[in-house]
Amino acid sequence: VFCGSEKYPYLGYIDAVASHNLGQPMNASTYPDMTIYKFAGLGQEGAANVLPVVLDHVMHPLIQDNHFATE
Secondary structure, three states, X not given: OOOOEOOOOOOOHHHHHXXXXXXXXXXXXXXXXXXXXXXXXXXXXXXXXXXXXXXXXXXXXXXXHHHHHHO
């Protein structure tokens, strides 16, 4: 998810958008059966800016073979 999406094909873009709107990058915790994405301090305007980017990254991630080596 953090490696980009079809609409936003830039490594680190999701963190840049989150940092700009939240003052901190987005974080995630992965469990055997789920992944939780964490946001703090999102107001209405921040949510309007961040959520479309996050949803695109989750629904349309760019997945390349070399990404599996880092995960």
